[in-house]
Amino acid sequence: MFKQNAGEKLIDLLIEWGVDHIYGMPGDSINSIIEPLRKKQDKIKFIQVRHEEAGALAAAAYAKLTGKLGVCTAIAGPGAIHLLNGLYDAKLDKAPVLAITGQVETDLLGTDSFQEVNLERMFDDVAVYNQRIMSADQLPAVVNQAIRTAYAKKGVSVLTIPDDIPRFEVGKEARVTSHFSVKQNIAPLPEDLQRAKELIEGAERPIILAGKGVHGHRETLLSFAEKVGAPIVLTLPGKGVVPDKHPYCLGGLGLIGTKPSYEAMQEADMLMMIGTSFPFTGFLPDSAKTIHIDIDPSQIGKRYPVDVGLAGDAGTSLKWLTEHIARKENRTFLEKNQERTSKWWDNLESQEEDGSVPLKPQRLIHALKEVASDDAILSVDVGNVTVWMARHFPITNQSFIISSWLATLGCGLPGAIASQIAYPDRQVFAICGDGGFAMTMADFVTAVKYDLPIIVVILNNHKIAMIKFEQEVMGNIEFGTNLQNPDFAKYAEACGGVGYRVERPEDILPSLQKAIQQKKPCIIDVVVDADEAPMPAKIQFSQAAGYTKHMLKQLFEEGKFDLPPL
Known part of the structure; x- marks a missing residue:
């Protein structure tokens, strides 16, 4: 035997x-x-x-x-x-x-x-x-x-x-157990669903904050939103739950979010948090009634006070509510925010048309939108690149992979490698800053070794640019953020891949198109403007004051601003 x-x-x-x-x-x-x-x-x-x-x-x-x-x-x-x-x-x-x-x-x-x-x-x-x-x-x-x-x-x-x-040999007396897992469909208690129904029907300005837990329930969420006339705001891990340009979607929330989502949150009288434990509570309403749906009861009310908690699967909970609530005929709040969002997209598109040099990151993302297939996988690294992708790349059916809660630099390239292994027939991009890519760049040779045709797009500004911005907002002079980078396009070639160096706007789209045709691991090294700040959609007074303080310090240090005589 x-x-x-x-x-x-x-x-x-x-x-x-x-x-x-x-x-x-x-x-x-x-x-x-x-x-x-x-x-x-x-x-x-x-x-x-x-x-x-x-x-x-x-x-x-x-x-x-x-x-x-x-x-x-x-x-x-x-x-x-x-x-x-x-x-x-x-x-x-x-x-x-x-x-x-x-x-x-x-x-x-x-x-x-x-x-x-x-x-x-x-x-x-x-x-x-x-x-x-x-x-x-x-x-x-x-x-x-x-x-x-x-x-x-x-x-x-x-x-x-x-x-x-x-x-050592495994003996015949070794315990035999099953090698499969069993899933369950978790539904909230009926009395909690009834309380949520009453709260929703009494609201005049309802809003939905959808997170990662709603992935896979797109049509269910949209049916519910349509019935209650509620706009949908997305967390960063929730990006892609519904298309970014869907009439009910206002975009993201927080420092990387949109102005319409921030304004709608401040005006809402009822908030539904679904499949998220959103940590940045300063962006949530001050006094709205709140319903929180989460499959994990320990997350409900963990960061933000709620009036009703529904401990259950997002899809199951939304289906029950959609079936039992009356349709809201008043769409004033929804239509007002749809107008705002339309203007917001127009504003973003005008930024993307900027043809100045050094290149604006927004211009690069605009080109990426043109070449990315509808089922592309976007592995996005951490830093300013997260902001540009979250704001300027409207997801339709693409997959958006990030390091959400840990937000660790260097996740973009490994994520792309895993994505191409999981789905060899899909288009895969790693969108990285120069700082993030350098953290794990040795593994570009892994993509070459296993013939994985990933396309690494590097926003190269020779800076840890998000930290530069954070220091300036604090009122400090930038320090320790300059990076000494190699030519990443030549690095790609040294590894056995294909490299393109882009320094002018007219070269972005052709380089992306060539990379896609290569069917080999590619790096597109795009030199972008280091001074293009990832300004939040809504600037707080403390941020403006801090930035002013930074500018004054910078002027004094450079000797361009003299102190008045005593």
């Missing part, structure tokens, strides 16, 4: 769970896992990354995009430590991820051995399930439980496996 060792059993279990690829780097304390993985490359691929952080960020992006388990692996000590940033990204954005890390052999544990780190303690905060495998017989049940928990709790599971255990 054929007997399996624990390493072989681990790989078979991953395959049974539907895992078809793993991100990682091989190394001494996981070599006994890598060998059985090598033998099953027809069923489960090993994607070798150049930095474990990129592997974890890719696993998180894959999980966010597909809803499937993202898997990454690393050796004990330094490799496992490198995973943390990507795992925290998955934790905070509620993405199911499994991290498999090596560890020193069992008889060396506790001896301060080479590369020994207390991994259970280190991963304790990031993980919803965190276990060290103690024996070969224990492994099958623990692997199943780890994956089941990652799916059920939408979080990170970590398995730490001492190097000797994968080589």
Whole structure:
């Protein structure tokens, strides 16, 4: 009878769970896992990354995009430590991820051995399930439980496996458990739904704030919004829930949002927060009645006072409300905000037509809109680039992948790699600032190695530009934000990809079109204006005062402004 060792059993279990690829780097304390993985490359691929952080960020992006388990692996000590940033990204954005890390052999544990780190303690905060495998017989049940928990709790599971255990045989007495997870449809209590119905029917100026939890419920949300005559505002993770230019959509909210959404929020007398735990409460109404729908009861009322909480699935809750509420005939509030939004889009389009040099970032995003297919995947990095994409790229049916709650620089490239692996026939863009791209740029060679035709668009202003703006708004002089960059187009070529350098407006669109035709990994290095500030839609007095203070400091320091004589 054929007997399996624990390493072989681990790989078979991953395959049974539907895992078809793993991100990682091989190394001494996981070599006994890598060998059985090598033998099953027809069923489960090993994607070798150049930095474990990129592997974890890719696993998180894959999980966010597909809803499937993202898997990454690393050796004990330094490799496992490198995973943390990507795992925290998955934790905070509620993405199911499994991290498999090596560890020193069992008889060396506790001896301060080479590369020994207390991994259970280190991963304790990031993980919803965190276990060290103690024996070969224990492994099958623990692997199943780890994956089941990652799916059920939408979080990170970590398995730490001492190097000797994968080589031991799994005995026939090993516990057998199921390798599948079960979903549930969660509905709010009837009395809570009734209270929400009464609140909605009594409102004159209702508004909807839709977040990530509403993805997949577009038509249900639009049917509800139409019945109550409520405009829809989107959180950043909720971008794409409905098309940005849909008549009911006012755009985003917050520092990267639109002016119409801010104004509508201030005038609303009833707010419905759906599938979001929006943290920037200063942008929410001061005194509106509030209904909060969330599948996780612990999120309801967590950051903002609510009058009615509906603990349940967004789609289920909205369907009930749509069926039971009376249609509102008064559309005055909706129409007023539709007018505002139309003018807002006109204003943005006028910014996008600016042909000055250095290039305006808005001009680049305008060109990107022209070439991106309706089902393109946009992996957006953190920084000013987030603002330009959130405001100026109107989503229709594209997928928009970001690091939302952690907002970690460097997520754009790994996200694009994962997206192209998940959907090889779809167009994939990584839209990055120069600072964000440089964080993980080594893994552009990963895209080249696996022939992934991603297009990396770099907004290159030789600055950590968002921090520059933040310093100025505080009234400070810019410091520590200048970047010394290589020619990223030449870097692409050195890696085996294709590179384009763009410095003039008329070259943007042709470069994008050429990159799409290449069907190879490409970098488009676009030199943009470092002084184009990502001004919020609604400027607060404190921001204006701080910026004025900054300008005065700058003038004094440069000797262009003399103090009056005493």
